[in-house]
Amino acid sequence: xxxxxxxxxxxxxxxxxxxxxxxxxxxxxxxxxxxxxxxxxxxxxxxxxxxxxxxxxxxxxxxxxxxxxxxxxxxxxxxxxxxxxxxxxxxxxxxxxxxxxxxxxxxxxxxxxxxxxxxxxxxxxxxxxxxxxxxx
Amino acid sequence: xxxxxxxxxxxxxxxxxxxxxxxxxxxxxxxxxxxxxxxxxxxxxxxxxxxxxxxxxxxxxxxxxxxxxxxxxxxxxxxxxxxxxxxxxxxxxxxxxxxxxxxxxxxxxxxxxxxxxxxxxxxxxxxxxxxxxxxx
Numbered sequence: 001x002x003x004x005x006x007x008x009x010x011x012x013x014x015x016x017x018x019x020x021x022x023x024x025x026x027x028x029x030x031x032x033x034x035x036x037x038x039x040x041x042x043x044x045x046x047x048x049x050x051x052x053x054x055x056x057x058x059x060x061x062x063x064x065x066x067x068x069x070x071x072x073x074x075x076x077x078x079x080x081x082x083x084x085x086x087x088x089x090x091x092x093x094x095x096x097x098x099x100x101x102x103x104x105x106x107x108x109x110x111x112x113x114x115x116x117x118x119x120x121x122x123x124x125x126x127x128x129x130x131x132x133x134x135x136x
Numbered sequence: 137x138x139x140x141x142x143x144x145x146x147x148x149x150x151x152x153x154x155x156x157x158x159x160x161x162x163x164x165x166x167x168x169x170x171x172x173x174x175x176x177x178x179x180x181x182x183x184x185x186x187x188x189x190x191x192x193x194x195x196x197x198x199x200x201x202x203x204x205x206x207x208x209x210x211x212x213x214x215x216x217x218x219x220x221x222x223x224x225x226x227x228x229x230x231x232x233x234x235x236x237x238x239x240x241x242x243x244x245x246x247x248x249x250x251x252x253x254x255x256x257x258x259x260x261x262x263x264x265x266x267x268x269x270x271x272x
Binding site: 009016019020023024026027030036039040041043045046047048049080083103104105106107108109112113114115116120121129131132 | 151154155157158159161162165169177182183184185186187189190192195228233235236238240241242243244245247248251254255256258259260261262263264266267270
């Protein structure tokens with residue numbers, strides 16, 4: 001009987017040298033693609049319920065926004081782009097002025113934000129949302 | 137006299153455990169990453185130039201989609217329930233900032249109702265979530 005010759009089996013090897021490169025590439029990839037969602041927005045502080053701050057009539061700037069997003073400041077129609085300048089001028093004349101925003105209920109939120117943004121850009125610190133005019 | 141030139145051994149940084157370090161880092165970040173738990177509603181936020189970043193802590197979200205549906209903590213709520221929920225949140229954390237994520241096509245009337253509810257619940261620090269618009 002012939003004796004079987006034992007074949008030498010080579011141990012299978014996985015090349016591990018490039019492992020760390022792969023791992024680091026993964027880390028770098030995820031570091032670069034991660035987006036931290038920062039919360040952003042326009043801040044306001046609401047008045048307390050029942051808190052009545054008496055403001056002299058001459059210190060109030062009335063800003064009206066109708067349902068189409070058209071703006072009126074103290075009985076003068078202005079375009080959205082003029083709001084910032086007009087308000088800034090008024091605040092320069094009277095730094096104690098308070099902006100009262102009266103907005104139609106049916107007005108689009110986008111238009112509200114646009115006007116509010118302009119007020120913020122005009123550095124109006126004291127802005128009050130007046131109760132909306134009810135739809136008739 | 138001729139000096140004997142010493143054979144310098146070349147310095148080497150051991151890189152064998154590099155892979156372990158990288159893998160550990162990956163595992164560490166995988167375990168410590170917290171994904172946002174709240175899914176909210178589908179909204180397209182308005183854009184504003186005066187957008188500011190909010191602090192990361194003490195934030196409660198109110199989602200309002202374009203049909204005026206309100207969602208808090210992934211539960212659809214009626215406008216009347218906003219007051220009760222927010223009051224509970226304010227009791228738990230008086231420094232809370234309410235971030236209102238409202239669709240730009242929504243009507244202002246919904247926001248006015250939420251403002252009323254927030255004033256009632258004494259959650260006075262509010263942020264209207266917007267996207268940053270370039271310019272200014």
